[in-house]
Amino acid sequence: MATIDVPNQVSFVEDAEALRKACQGWGTDEKTIISVLGHRNAAQIKQIRLAYEKLYQEDLIKRLESELSGDFERAVYRWILDPADRDAVLANVAIRKTSLDHHVIIEISCTRSPEELLAVRRAYQARYKHSLEEDVAAHTKGDIRKLLVALVCAFRYDGEEINARVANSEANILHDAIKDRTFNHEEVIRILSTRSKMQLLATFNRYRDDQGTSITKNLLGDSDAAFLVALRTAVRCLNDPKKYFEKVLRNSIKRIGADEDALTRVIVTRAEKDLKEIKDLYHKRNSVPLDQAVAKETSGAYKALLLTLLGKED
Amino acid sequence: MATIDVPNQVSFVEDAEALRKACQGWGTDEKTIISVLGHRNAAQIKQIRLAYEKLYQEDLIKRLESELSGDFERAVYRWILDPADRDAVLANVAIRKTSLDHHVIIEISCTRSPEELLAVRRAYQARYKHSLEEDVAAHTKGDIRKLLVALVCAFRYDGEEINARVANSEANILHDAIKDRTFNHEEVIRILSTRSKMQLLATFNRYRDDQGTSITKNLLGDSDAAFLVALRTAVRCLNDPKKYFEKVLRNSIKRIGADEDALTRVIVTRAEKDLKEIKDLYHKRNSVPLDQAVAKETSGAYKALLLTLLGKED
Structure with a gap:
């Protein structure tokens, strides 16, 4: 369930006018920006951007970028993008980091639905004139590349039908690979990147039934190699995305000074989806x-926006 | 350009009635089936199937399957499927062969546009309740699997923008891999499976400029290993699909008794697209x-259908 509180009736023109007024004159009225945009869903924000463009022949996003700054600017920018376009931007930011941020790429590949991931790949091409997999592949190498490219390219079957025999045999393949510490075994990548999420759940359940422990626990090895960490992230994202997002929030808040990138990312990408359950x-x-923890670690307009997206009333 | 000869005005109901009549009574009127379906494009055939279903509460495809047999049945069945669905069937047939037919998978992955390939993956899931890459991966192994899965999963950038610097550096990477006979080098698979077709053309051109021979010629090695053949097929499909299809036709006709599967496949999949240029x-x-060569190697209703699709008037 969503956390954002959206009114039934919205006038896109009035919203555009309010935002224009908030950006005019001396200083910026951040409160108005939050009270409008923090209470609109993606479909409504799209309409507001269109209304704004028509009224003022100006791109709302560009205007806000020039008015705002810091964590608040980044959070507003991420929030008001169309979800697929937002993921494309998040992925591109992750790719362009000095050392590519695997987690964001894995999170986008494995927690979005097959159709959503496809929409991200489309949006990425429209924005960057490259394919997402092309840029991921060009910025990685070795086993990590194999895993990331396979996950990004997946267009999984999204139905309910599963095959218990396959769950059984592939639980064994995964167990053998973990036992032998051959995580980079191509069978492991094949299973994680091509099977449907329902099938993988069945396989992970079977693994737990057979072994008495979960696959994620078994992947907590002595070694902290990047590939093992990436593999564990993928399994966690596929197995239980809400639990995964809770942990990302927990880690981002625990860090000294908080990891605003991760905090913002999880809140803006889940607010309209399942942030209620993640909060619980x-x-x-x-x-x-969660809102108490977020309030403690953030401040100013940035804090106000996050709390609004978390559904906290002023 | 297409080879099929399609009238401007078509009555889907009249077509459905004619097909029904052709299937009724003693024997089947193959001539009518060819004269109707051989002169309709995919969009029209879709409407005829709908009209037929509505008029007779019966699936036209099932009815034709029960009436027809042999090469003619297979050709009619392939021809009247929706193009993406047809490719899904062709891919599935290739996967289920005792030894998976790489060429068909590579042909579908590399000669269709990125959006067409995506439509095939969607159609495959709807029909088989698995993803295409899942089935390809489950029926292959080793280097061939890496190549095929990467090609099937590609959703390439389809625009015009190319990067000359990338063409230069990747022409060198390909040349080094070929020189060292390390075709299974992961860089080779990355380049062929993630770069846009325009970019690959620039890279292949650069290769030819630098080396004085084409990459396809350089891939004609002493060894005839399956992987090398698959790689060459991929390069040929990406580099010049029409030339590739001409060669498939040539080989299928040269074979004693002709390879009807390949002959039918190229004619039905290209008739509405570029079969005119392939014929030339x-x-x-x-x-x-081409029609003369096809006429010499085939017979009966099968021959009549192929010649109609090739645009030959009776």
């Missing part, structure tokens, strides 16, 4: 409500 | 018109 998981796991 | 290439290369 967070509360249960950390014995403190 | 064939004539030029073999000093005999």
Whole structure:
């Protein structure tokens, strides 16, 4: 369930006018920006951007970028992009880092639905004139490349039908690979990148039934090699995305000064989807409500926007 | 350009009635089936199937399958499927062969546009409740698997923008791999499976400029290993699909008794696209018109359908 609080009736023209007014004159009225954009869903924001463009012959995003700064600017920018376009931007930022951020690429590949991931690949091409897999492949090498490219290119079967025999045999293949510490075994990549999510759930369940421990636990090896970490991230994203997002939030808040990139990313990408459940998981796991934890680590307009997206009333 | 000869005005109901009549009574009127379906494009055939279903509460394809047999049945069945669905069937047939037919998988992956390939993957899932890459991966192994899965999963950038610097450096990478006979080098697979077709053309041209011979010629090694053959097929499909199809036709006709599967496949999949140019290439290369060569190697209703699709008037 979503956390954002969206009114039934929205006038896109009035919203565009309010945003224009908030950006005019001396200083910027951040409160208005939050009270409008923080209470609109992606479809409405799209309409507001169109209305704004028509009224003022100016791109709302560009205007906001020139008015705002810091964490607040980045959060607003990420929030008001169309979801597929936003993921394309997040992926590109991750690719262009000095050392490519595997986690973001894996998160986008494995927690979005097959159709959503396809929309991201389309948006990426429209924006960057390259394919997503092309840029991921050009910025990685070795086993990590094999895993990331396979995950990014996946267009998984999205139906309910599973094959118990396959779950059984592939649980064994995964177990053998883990036992022998041959995680980069091509069979492991094949299974994780081509099977449907329902099939993988069945395989992971079978693994746990056979071995008495979960595959994610078994992937917590002595070694902390990048590939092993990437593999574990992929399994966690495929197996239980909400639990995965809770942990990303937990780690981002625990860091000294907080990891704003991760915090913003999870809140803006999940606010319209399942942030309610992620919030509940967070509360249960950390014995403190997520909005309270976020409030403690952030400040100013950035804090106000995140709390609005988390559904906290002023 | 297409070879099929399609009238401007078509009545889908009249077509459905004619087909019904052709299937009724003693024996089947193959001539009518050819004169209707051989002169309709994919969009029209879709409408005829709908009209037929509505009029007779029966699936036209199932009815034709029960009436027809042999090469003619297979050709009619392939021809009247929706193009993406047809490719899904062709791919599945190739996968289920005792030894998976690489060429068909490579041909579909590399000669269709990125959007067409995506439509094939969608159609494959709808029909078989698996993803195409999942089935390809489950039926292959080693280097061939790496190449085929990467090609099938590609969603290439389809625009005009190319990067001359990349063409230069990747022509060198390909040349080094060929020189060292390390075709299975992961860089080779990355380049062939992620770069846009325009970019690959620039890279292949650069290769020829630098080396004085084409990459396809350089891939004609002493060894005839399956992987080398697959690589060459991929390069040929990406570099010049029409020339590739001409060669498939040439080889299928040269074989004693002809390879009907390949002959049918190229004619039904290209008839509405570029079979005109492929015919011209064939004539030029073999000093005999394609329809004449096809007529010599085939017979009966099968021959009549192929010649109709090739645009030959009775």
